[in-house]
Amino acid sequence: MKISGQELCRILFSVSIFGLMLITAGCEASGEIEETVVEAPKPIFFPKPPTKARLQFLRSISREKDFVDESKNKRSGLERFVLGEEKVSKEIITKPFGVAIHDGKLYVCDVGKHLVEVLDIKGKKFSYLTKDRRLVNPANIFIEPDGTKYITDAVAGSIFVFDKDDQLKAILGRELGIKPVDIVVRGKRCYVADLASNQILVMDKTTGQELHRIGKDGTKEGFFASIAGLALDSKNNMYASDKLLGTVKKYDSNGIFQAVIGQLDDSLVGLVRPKGIAIDKEDRIWIVDTASEVVKIFDSEHQLLLIFGRGGAEPGQMLLPATITIDYDNVELFKEYFAEGAIIEYLIIVANQFGPNLISIYGFGEFPEPETTGSSDQQQSSPENGSPPETEIKDSSNEPPGSSEDSSISKEENISEEKE
Numbered sequence: 001m002k003i004s005g006q007e008l009c010r011i012l013f014s015v016s017i018f019g020l021m022l023i024t025a026g027c028e029a030s031g032e033i034e035e036t037v038v039e040a041p042k043p044i045f046f047p048k049p050p051t052k053a054r055l056q057f058l059r060s061i062s063r064e065k066d067f068v069d070e071s072k073n074k075r076s077g078l079e080r081f082v083l084g085e086e087k088v089s090k091e092i093i094t095k096p097f098g099v100a101i102h103d104g105k106l107y108v109c110d111v112g113k114h115l116v117e118v119l120d121i122k123g124k125k126f127s128y129l130t131k132d133r134r135l136v137n138p139a140n141i142f143i144e145p146d147g148t149k150y151i152t153d154a155v156a157g158s159i160f161v162f163d164k165d166d167q168l169k170a171i172l173g174r175e176l177g178i179k180p181v182d183i184v185v186r187g188k189r190c191y192v193a194d195l196a197s198n199q200i201l202v203m204d205k206t207t208g209q210e211l212h213r214i215g216k217d218g219t220k221e222g223f224f225a226s227i228a229g230l231a232l233d234s235k236n237n238m239y240a241s242d243k244l245l246g247t248v249k250k251y252d253s254n255g256i257f258q259a260v261i262g263q264l265d266d267s268l269v270g271l272v273r274p275k276g277i278a279i280d281k282e283d284r285i286w287i288v289d290t291a292s293e294v295v296k297i298f299d300s301e302h303q304l305l306l307i308f309g310r311g312g313a314e315p316g317q318m319l320l321p322a323t324i325t326i327d328y329d330n331v332e333l334f335k336e337y338f339a340e341g342a343i344i345e346y347l348i349i350v351a352n353q354f355g356p357n358l359i360s361i362y363g364f365g366e367f368p369e370p371e372t373t374g375s376s377d378q379q380q381s382s383p384e385n386g387s388p389p390e391t392e393i394k395d396s397s398n399e400p401p402g403s404s405e406d407s408s409i410s411k412e413e414n415i416s417e418e419k420e
Contacts, residue, residue, distance in 0.1 A: 043339040044316040045367065046308035053367040055308055055348070057316035058337040060357035061106070061119060064091040064126035091126040093117060093358045096351040097401045098140030098182070101327045102147060108351070108359065109138045109151065111401055116141065116151060118166075119359075121333050129166055139401035140182045140323065150205075152180035154195055154400030159183060159208075172208035176201070179400055182230040182276075191230060193240055195400060198224035200240055200251070214238065214255040222249060222257035229288070229323065231277040233300070239285060241274040248274055248287060250302075261285065261302045266292065269304050276323030280346065280364075286324055288350065293318045295350065308362075309350070316362075319355030322401070324348065334361060341368040 045053035061067055094112030101107070104122030107129065114137050116129035129149070136156040143149050147164030159180055161170040172190065173180060179195040185205055192201040198217035203210055216223045226244040233239070236253035239261070246264030248271070251257055262271035272291035279285055283300040293311035295318075298304055309318040328346045338344055344363035352358050 047306065054306065054364060056339055056342060056344070056363045056367065058334045058361045058363050060315065060360045062093050062356060062358040067119060067121055068124045068126065095353050096358050097322050097353070098138075098152070099323060099349055099351045099359060100141045100143045100325055101330050101347070101349060102143040104330060104333060106349070106359065107141050107143065107149065109141055111137060111139055114138070129162065130168065135160060137400065142183045142185050144185055150183050150185055150190065152183050152192070154179040154181050159190065159192065170208070172203060176210060181228060181401055184230055184232050186232055186236065191232065191238060193227045193230040195227055198227050200227070200230065200238055212255065214251050215240070215249065215257075219245060221260065224249070228275045229277040231279045231285070233279045233283045234281070239277055239279065241277055241287065243273050243275055243290070246271045246274060248277065248285070259302060261298055262287070268307070271296070276321070276351075278324045278326045278348070280326050281328070286326065286348065288321045288324050290320055290322060293321060295321065295324060313355045313357070315357065316360070317357065318350065318352050318360065319357070320353040321350050322353050323351045331363070334363065338363065339367060342366070
């Protein structure tokens with residue numbers, strides 16, 4: 001008897017369904033089908049219980065699939081048969097340095113690719129700001145409230161300015177012979193950490209005209225041996241890190257030297273290789289120490305409040321952290337990761353240059369009492385683990401980034417291990 005192709009397909013389909021029913025019935029009869037319950041990971045807090053928690057590690061992002069749900073756009077079997085296998089996204093972050101967030105998008109200066117990546121968390125899309133060759137090695141980024149972006153490129157000796165629509169608007173500093181490694185924009189001025197002169201350069205943000213310089217090249221008090229990170233507080237005081245001298249210098253709004261934070265050692269208040277700096281609305285100073293692979297928080301009087309991070313590849317840990325940014329406007333994007341009962345005030349975003357947690361996102365706020373929220377062995381807070389006795393936060397080498405010099409710290413130099 002001759003069977004048509006259509007009839008053969010119908011017979012095979014019926015046999016498959018019948019077989020599946022038999023298997024299912026057999027499993028049910030033997031009690032082999034059980035509901036699988038996947039326990040959610042316990043939240044990671046800093047400091048760890050019983051000390052009151054002030055920070056929660058929320059999540060990390062290292063590639064497109066970390067924030068893009070490919071299953072929603074996955075082709076059906078018939079579509080794959082007709083259209084072929086769809087292209088699987090393989091976009092990854094390689095070696096992030098500067099990072100900023102605006103309107104639901106993370107902008108990452110990837111010194112491994114020499115590109116600025118745009119991680120649209122809200123729109124679930126991975127793209128690039130530009131692949132224009134005029135961006136030689138973008139290392140750091142600052143975004144104004146209106147969406148204007150300022151990107152430092154020490155190799156090109158310029159600051160690239162993009163408008164809110166990500167269109168190139170201006171190039172600043174080309175004629176000044178600078179090596180800009182960090183930038184803050186406040187009012188009509190750009191404050192630039194210039195590695196060429198080891199000074200803070202103050203420029204007009206529209207014309208690029210040099211207004212004045214702060215600090216000098218050297219090892220004396222108030223001088224810089226290798227300027228790195230830069231931040232301004234609410235009073236326009238300037239804070240700049242020196243990665244060779246292991247300190248952060250403070251200048252007032254007139255450029256007059258005020259104080260030094262930290263010292264070059266591995267003590268609790270010491271800084272071994274400070275780079276990125278961020279300052280919150282309470283004028284707490286958050287400093288990334290790349291060598292010890294932690295972030296240290298100081299109050300406005302320069303007293304150490306808290307240390308968090310610790311070197312490692314586990315969630316919440318850090319591997320060669322480089323920069324840090326604080327954001328109050330995009331908290332809701334990560335609400336699904338909040339611990340039960342948590343009230344997150346702002347985000348802390350740390351760029352790690354190696355490991356599985358390249359962009360690590362933490363939340364600062366109020367949390368339930370320790371006994372109701374769980375704990376984690378990945379935390380570091382008690383004095384014997386490297387934190388100051390008081391952990392309660394009160395409310396009150398001159399190479400540009402991305403060079404071989406910045407990745408030369410071996411794991412043997414990691415001083416962030418717990419002290420017994």
